[in-house]
Amino acid sequence: MAGRETAIEQVVEMNELLEVQGIGKRFRGLLAVDDVSFRIPQGSIFAVIGPNGAGKTTLFNMIAGVIAPDRGRISLDGARIDGRRPDEICRRGIGRTFQLVRPFLGLSVEDNVMIGAMLQRPDLRAARRHAHDVLERVDLVGKRAQIASGLTLPDRKRLEVARALATDPKLLLLDEVMAGMRPAETDRMVSILTELNRGTGLTILLIEHVMRAVMALAGRVLVLHHGAAIAEGPPGAVMREPAVVQSYLGAEAIA
Amino acid sequence: MQFVFAGASGRAWVLLAILLAVLCAAPWLAGDYLLTVLITILYLAYVGQAWNVMMGFAGQLSLGHAIYVGLGAYAAAVLYVNFDIAPWIGMLAAIAIAAACGALIGYLAFRFGVGGVYFAILTIAFAEFARIGFDHFGWVGASAGFFLPVANYARNDLWNLRGNPTMFYYVMLALTAAGFALCHALLRSRTGYYWQAIREDEEAARSLGINTFRYKMIAVVISGGMTAVAGVFFAFYYNNLFPEQVFHISRSIEIILGPIIGGIGAPFGPIVGAFLLTGASELMQNVLIAIGFDVPGAKQVFYGVALLLVVIVLPGGVWPWLAARLRLSKS
Amino acid sequence: MPASIYFNVIISGVLTGLVYGLMALGLSVIFGVVRVVNFAHGEMMAIAMYLAIVLFNTLGVDPLVLVIPLAGVLFVLGYALQAGIINPFISRPEYSQFILLVAIAIIITNVLLIIFGPDARSVQTSYSFDSFAIGPVIVDATKVYAGVGTILIAAVLFAFFRFAPLGKAIRACADNYTGALVVGLDVKRLYALTFGIGAACVGAAGSMMVLLIDVTPALGPAYTLLAFIIVITGGLGSMPGALLGGVLIGLTEALAGLFFTPSAKSMFSFGLLVLVLLLRPQGLLARKT
Secondary structure, three states: OHHHHHHHHHHHHHOEEEEEEEEEEEEOOEEEEEEEEEEEEOOOEEEEEOOOOOOHHHHHHHHHOOOOOOEEEEEEOOEEOOOOOHHHHHHHOEEEOOOOOOOOOOOEHHHHHHHHHOOOOOOHHHHHHHHHHHHHHOOOHHHOOOEHHHOOHHHHHHHHHHHHHOOOOOEEEEEOOOOOOOHHHHHHHHHHHHHHHHHHOOEEEEEOOOHHHHHHHOOEEEEEEOOEEEEEEOHHHHHHOHHHHHHHHHOOOOO | OOOOOOOEOHHHHHHHHHHHHHHHHHHHHOOHHHHHHHHHHHHHHHHHHHHHHHHHHOOOOOOOOHHHHHHHHHHHHHHHHHHOOOHHHHHHHHHHHHHHHHHHHHHHHHHOOOOHHHHHHHHHHHHHHHHHHHHOOHHHOHHHOEEOOOOOOOOOEOOOOEOOHHHHHHHHHHHHHHHHHHHHHHHOOHHHHHHHHHHHOHHHHHOOOOOHHHHHHHHHHHHHHHHHHHHHHHHHHHOEEOHHHHOOHHHHHHHHHHHHHHOOOOOHHHHHHHHHHHHHHHHHHHHHHHHOOOOOOHHHHHHHHHHHHHHHHOOOOHHHHHHHHOOOEOO | OOHHHHHHHHHHHHHHHHHHHHHHHHHHHHHHHHOOOOOOHHHHHHHHHHHHHHHHHHHOOOHHHHHHHHHHHHHHHHHHHHHHHHHHHHHOOHHHHHHHHHHHHHHHHHHHHHHHOOOOEOOOOOOOOOEEEEOOEEEEHHHHHHHHHHHHHHHHHHHHHHHOHHHHHHHHHHHOHHHHHHHOOOHHHHHHHHHHHHHHHHHHHHHHHOOOOOEOOOHHHHHHHHHHHHHHHHOOOOHHHHHHHHHHHHHHHHHHHHHOOHHHHHHHHHHHHHHHHHHOOOOOOOOOO
């Protein structure tokens, strides 16, 4: 019996793209993230939710390389990435967006995405072609000559996604990408992400508040509260757990 | 900042070609005085272009760029006077020394996260350090100065950069054209795009896999090296070097005036700025002489006021505004 | 060398350093609160110094007596500068601001050059050559007066920022710009006031500085740089830090002048600056945030 379980565990482990084991982070007395562990299989969409102050952003920043965990390990495709610099993490295959969008405002949409594409394609023509392809996937190709500062917020968000995608990531990290968008725009983003996941097998990790998007996209959800993981599983099941309901009603519920 | 990196339209290139043709013919059209003014304009355009690589492309404000001019000047001059090495060879040493200095400043600044105003102050401090250091550097004449033998103007010796103003004019013209071409090529390369990304938003650039430290270093080293070439020209044109003049902060300010007024970022900016600034200041100088108010400092007050006006009214510089007006840029 | 020479040099350096510190205090206030990189700082001091010289030569008023009036004049100048020209630049990119002040600095330096010419000027008071003897140590009277004056002014300033409502409002702005706006403080006016106060420090320092050094129009940039070195060394936003930094620099210069050639003394200040920027950029006495 024990042998069979081990074999299954081994098979499962081979498909894990991102593995987070027991990471923790303390900021001068405040334990922001407390012994969090989870695994994201290749090709899945994983969401991390929780009330404000739950530690989602800190967790995100540790995976993205902005800050280093105090303890624990983070591995991508079996190789450790915790404590590495953000640019190294991107080169290893993680693309990310920012909570407050940061496109290169003085440059055109196409140039923004080209710069992402140049990571894997030093030849400028190849980079430009790839940028076109990516812009088509996010439905921005018509605005490719526009200067980024002239774009609306939803367009800027899609631009950021395109830019990160252009680096050919194995894992895409999205930091509250749905925030500040109307339902129609949220749906558009959801369909783009769904298509990317189904069409190219892109693995996605989302930090989200917008439940509509979480329910539509995520295969598995991790709930954080006061820095600790309080539930993990398929979205429907997790949202019904008493601990989760209480954490949201107890704190400010965000729709 | 929209037009900063916008390409120039076909019209602009045509104008540039005409300008180049006129400049090539200048020694026949212009008198001695005008020729020296043009040499100054071209020098400032070139050196502003070199500075622009650090600021306009990589976003690092250097207020101590005179250090590269000085290092380049002294290197080539000393090699020529003491070791009989021609300036075109000495230039290689000048570039190497200035590039190393740039690398040092860049390393110290970027490794330790020194940016913005602190970086600017660091560059000022280094330039001052060089000024005082060379003031005490006996082997190159210290504060008494270092001199090149002034040769006979009748013969033009291009290899040793000894000759009449016309020869120097063409050398400077070639340098400026080459500098412009280099900047244009750099901007359109992967490095150029990465520089723009770093300049726009360094953290976002990092998230795209760009090693920002490496690319900032490249900008600093190229900028320093290019500036050193101007230093070589400076040494052989003026034939004397005094640390008080060569490394002085007013030299550093002079270098940035062209690009700031013309517009940082686009290769056309420093050129437009140099023409406008020098042209206007010479005009002003002549007016002042005519009304009898030609005092030391008047020209600098004019520079200061010009800088003030541009920064307040046309913060992007004159070139973007002009380009938009005359439809000289692609958009 | 006999020990007393070291003491003389050290005490002399400390006293001069205090005046440097007062000048830098002005910058600390300006940069710490308004976040403006005042590249015209040394030039403002040059203005104060020239005013002191002119008033001394025409009206015979002692520079020490001029400390308060000149502080007042520079206050008005600073207030006008911030309110009139600099305030709109708060939201502009950083380098725009620098260049604005560089332009102002160039204009001031060269206007002074046009008016006064390039030659050095100084002030000869009745006590210019007096000195006090404390045991084996001999100290210039001018330096003692300047040092004491600085300490008095600094004390008044500290008290103002600690206890006066206006002072506290200014500190609030520095700590939290948006918070200050929310609470209803007129931030732009407070910025102008702060710049004025910083300029007043410079004015006071300038009128004491004429007792210690000669003034030329080219003085400005060197002292701007010195002020930045001091503020960075001592710690941004820390007023005691500015004074400490000033004393440190004064001491470094004095000792360097003793052991090496006097003209090389500023190289040590730069060395110190580079070290501080690299190793402890928040400065020696940085404010805890």
